[in-house]
Amino acid sequence: MSDQPPLQLKSQKFREAREKDWKALAKQIDRAENGGLRKFTTEELLELPVLYRSTVSSLSMAQSISLDHNLITFLQALCARAYVYMYGPHARPGVMVRDFFLRDLPRSVRALWGELALSFLCLALGIVGGILMCMADPSWYDPLVGGMSQGRDLNASVDDLRKTIGGTDNGEPLAAFSVFLMSHNTQVTLSAFALGVIGGLPTAFLMIVFGMSVGAMVWLFASKGLGPDFVAWLSIHGTTELTAVVIGAAAGFHLARRIMFPGHLTRKAALSDAGRLAGTAMLGAMLMLVIAGFIEGVARQTVTEMWARFAFGGGMAALWLFYFLAVGRAHKVRPQKVTHGQT
């Protein structure tokens, strides 16, 4: 074995010339994956995409001139890792958050208007149905409301009921229950969305059942002469929460529609198209549920007057309406801005 290679293949020269770059990129990706991107100097940061591109082009060249299998697997794995890192979901948090709230979210919710109407209809139908069913036969109340009643059952006296929607007097034990309710409603929203994939009917069913449990509670309070009080109490967080549930179900309906009627796209393409739109709306719905949880935790106990409650709930509803209708409309003159995260 000597220092002088016996034959100089093109692939050997190629490798000699570029090996240094590949090793540099491998080292940088190792560091970046371990969360060390912050410690990169400006030069290193600027160098990273250059190294990445040159390595990717090395790969495409190596595939057509080299038969060194180890080299090609190495380059493929390195490019794959670099690619996964470079095109990973991590965008700059500030830009990502701003784009999401000021553009993506309201736009995708607006794009769902037909489905929103349908899911609102299902919910309204459920509420009315729940009230009518309980009026016809009070024994419907228990199966409809189930475990969420927390003392608001048929035998509760007017005073008991008034207490559950009252002010600060017994607020503390309710706190844990609110958190439970929040995660329950989030679950309902998630399921309503996800069930859209299996045809949309389950989503409609879920929405109607959810509406019925709300309707049944309204009936219970109304039958004890506390109807307006209950609605006022519910409206504080309910306007936010029910809007979120309606949006979640609308996203589910959208999935169902695009799967069943993909139009000129293939079903697979339509599905992933719908998935992005619905996913964005869904994320908005989840955030709204968290906000609703906060309102529930704070405002429910502090806002006690009926008119104040209605004003608060109505204000929130107006706010959401304005946000989803007006924010992020495309201006005619402004060119479409394309954001790439960190490349």
Place this chain on the structure above:
Amino acid sequence: MARPDLMKGGAVTLPSLNGPVTPVTTPEGVVLSFRTASFASRLAALLIDFLIIVLVPVLLVILYILLPFEHVKFDNVNMDHPFVQALLILFVLIGFFLRSGYFTLFELGPRAATPGKRIMKIRVISHDGGHLTPSAVITRNALREVELYLPLTLALQASVNGGWLSLVALIWALTLALLPLFNSSRARLGDFLAGTRVVHVPRERLSFDLAEQAPVGSPGLIFSPEQISVYGEKELVVLEEVLREKRPPTLRAVADRIKTRIGWVEPKIASEVPSDEAFLRAYYAALRAQLEGRMLMGRRRKDKFDD
């Protein structure tokens, strides 16, 4: 296998030796052929993640029992105590996070993988080659509700009250959950919806170039073009593997087979008889030189049956 797309200027990828491949055209116009993560490795990753999801609350409860909170021991728990309430809220929140946020948050991180996926060396990528967007990650994980939790719930129901309706629902849900087994890209429903795929992203080490180590022109190791052109690229890859492994019995067997195949005549002088390894190295270098030469002319030879 990747189809060469000449209009996009992408490279023609080698046929993969192991398992199906997910080709992705990066924004740079290069086709990266990722190895599709197998159903087994995805299941293993899921089980690891589940183990974490289940073990964290258990550990928390154990921690709670071990820590000396004398007024909240189980024999005299006072549910109205604000401290207990706070703990309860914390516990519900952690449970909620573990069920609904665990996968999403980890996949939004810099490595685009949950701990389980990281251990199995698999990652989530966007199928169209672009950025993996946060909404895609959320969509693919929200669909777990249908694919995973729904079948589990139904299975529980069916085992408890044994209704035929929940049995039918269970079969339907299971079909959805086992979708990765029935399509070539091993994608589950959530992957289709979000336009994502799960791929194998291993770390490979760059080894030396075998061609550099070919023995220098010893007189006994010259091959005629006919002797070389017996084999193709597939055999070259196998030969490379054998040479990198360096196990004497394999070396011997492979050298013997090649010698008979190409009609190799051993040199008369005993000192010039090459060792098996030297012979194989020389043959590897010669074969690669010939195949790469043909490749530059645009004529590739897949294996020994090609041409």
